[in-house]
Amino acid sequence: MTSTKQNPHELRTALPELPCDDAGPTFKAPWEAQAFAMTLALHERGLFTWTEWAEYLNQAIHDAQAAGDPDRGDTYYVHWLTALERISAARGWVKGDLLLQRRDEWDAAARRTPHGQPIELGR
Template sequence: MQTDMQPTEMDLHDLRAALPGLPCTEDGPVFNAPWQAQAFAMTLALHARGAFTWKEWAHTLHEAMCDAQSAGDPDHGDTYYVHWLTALERIATAKGLVSAGGLLQRRNEWDAAARRTPHGRPIEL
């Protein structure tokens, strides 16, 4: 992976092979919301810094998706990045990059910020 976060064609091929469920076009991953792109970018950045391997990431994402399906996720493809975020939280916690308490605090901060933000405005923490 290049450090400037612009994947090469070979990197995209490897990414698609490791993550066959990743929504992609010929140009690369596609996103329906800014948070999806941000979660994706954070994952690439952590991988580029050596925080985890693609094999570890693919396994963690697979587990998150299986857990969601076991809990009743109908797997229509619209929750893919929810699973991605779950996997990112799990692997970051498992690798000691963030604590469970830190994640909970950030979720609470985000929830409070979302509740005080008028509809249609960007949420700011």
């Protein structure tokens, strides 16, 4: 099992488009950091290699571009989340219908949450 703390070069090599500064990955919103952290945790547990992850992420970006994403760099973590959902479904860690249900629940919760407030499910 490879840890990104032990080998940050592997992460940057596999994911050259990853938004970073000198301190490491950069995030515009908490959910981006959470998606990144979940991916790292799964990788550190040996559930996939960075090469496998990069293939899923590349496909998510390619699919978004084919659907009209203008690729201005502001949707990178949307693609990251798509890749995380896809690898999770492909590996059987989560069922596709559960993913859709949870996505709908988050969307509804986000719409009813005032700007700047934390989104809460189950209200």
